[in-house]
Amino acid sequence: MIKIENLTKHYHAAQGKVEAINGLNLEVDDGEIFGMIGPSGAGKSTLIRMLNLLEQPTSGTININGTDLTELSSQNLRAARQKIGMIFQHFNLLSSRTVLGNVAFPLEIAGVAKKERIAKAKELIELVGLSDRADHYPAQLSGGQKQRVGIARALANDPDLLLSDEATSSLDPESTKSVLELLAKIRDEMNLTIILITHEMGVIKDICDRVAVLEAGQIIEEGSILDIFARPKQTLTKKFISSVIDFDLPERIIKYVKAERPGELIRISFVGEKTHDPYISDLVKHYSVDANILYGNIDEIQGVPFGTLVLDLEGQLTNIEESINYLQSQDLRVEVLDNV
Numbered sequence: 001m002i003k004i005e006n007l008t009k010h011y012h013a014a015q016g017k018v019e020a021i022n023g024l025n026l027e028v029d030d031g032e033i034f035g036m037i038g039p040s041g042a043g044k045s046t047l048i049r050m051l052n053l054l055e056q057p058t059s060g061t062i063n064i065n066g067t068d069l070t071e072l073s074s075q076n077l078r079a080a081r082q083k084i085g086m087i088f089q090h091f092n093l094l095s096s097r098t099v100l101g102n103v104a105f106p107l108e109i110a111g112v113a114k115k116e117r118i119a120k121a122k123e124l125i126e127l128v129g130l131s132d133r134a135d136h137y138p139a140q141l142s143g144g145q146k147q148r149v150g151i152a153r154a155l156a157n158d159p160d161l162l163l164s165d166e167a168t169s170s171l172d173p174e175s176t177k178s179v180l181e182l183l184a185k186i187r188d189e190m191n192l193t194i195i196l197i198t199h200e201m202g203v204i205k206d207i208c209d210r211v212a213v214l215e216a217g218q219i220i221e222e223g224s225i226l227d228i229f230a231r232p233k234q235t236l237t238k239k240f241i242s243s244v245i246d247f248d249l250p251e252r253i254i255k256y257v258k259a260e261r262p263g264e265l266i267r268i269s270f271v272g273e274k275t276h277d278p279y280i281s282d283l284v285k286h287y288s289v290d291a292n293i294l295y296g297n298i299d300e301i302q303g304v305p306f307g308t309l310v311l312d313l314e315g316q317l318t319n320i321e322e323s324i325n326y327l328q329s330q331d332l333r334v335e336v337l338d339n340v
């Protein structure tokens, strides 16, 4: 388990003090894929670089499997770092070495004998699907293939933790998808923990179990993917979500919300099995209201259906209120749309 407590990082730049990370607390479970998302300057790179002490914290602790990295001697820190792999946006491969040479490099540093390190590197190259490219140089590879080499290299010392610093940000959508699938496969097969930072909510939606939203060096919201997508609280979180799921109401609905009308307009958000529940017919049957569906969409998050529905409820005011209470009691997120 990874436990970060009261972590801060302040830089002293020419323009004055920069508070990049401000008293951040976080726990990540073993085997989790944990995403951190935030706008530019939120502190994502600073945070991930502190997780293997590439960047020294100003204060706070970083505890990995019971060891506080900030307390380690430089020799012990070197050993601890071998158990933390890292992949980068621009791959950071050695251009003068082949794929095999790049993947074997960390083993060479760790003092592993040549025969052994070649065998291990070949095994990893096969795992990332590049066996036919082992003798190629980075310049002969596509971006997606380079990142696969980066992943194989990061796994060379059998890490417990893999840090991903915007690893798919310079890849096209197809390569992004296949790299994310590879990361998910590695997590499943090797049971390692992955912490990734990104500014793309699509990445979070596709592979993360949990996510933290970072703003101005602090976590402003955190939770499981489904929870965050179904019940985002912060404006910034909603903004990120709307980049992958279209929550915007069509113009005709907005006009209708603003118009004089007899009933109440509500938007329901639902997740998972709730998509199958007959709650609309329940409304009509038990609360004597008419429910007209004006708009709806259903998406899927990691195989779980997720959607919203805009209903126009008409009937007596008390019946409408009771029906809204009923929907809320069904664990659905219900918003009354009197202002959009």
Ligand SMILES: Nc1ncnc2c1ncn2[C@@H]1O[C@H](COP(=O)(O)OP(=O)(O)OP(=O)(O)O)[C@@H](O)[C@H]1O
Binding pocket: 011, 012, 013, 018, 019, 020, 038, 039, 040, 041, 042, 043, 044, 045, 046, 047, 199
């Ligand atoms: N070496 C440094 N010296 C001074 N200030 C720094 C340094 N590195 C980062 N910062 C500042 O710390 C803050 C957080 O930067 P950081 O790069 O961690 O953000 P980020 O969320 O990764 O942004 P981006 O998505 O643009 O990479 C920013 O205000 C940045 O200017």
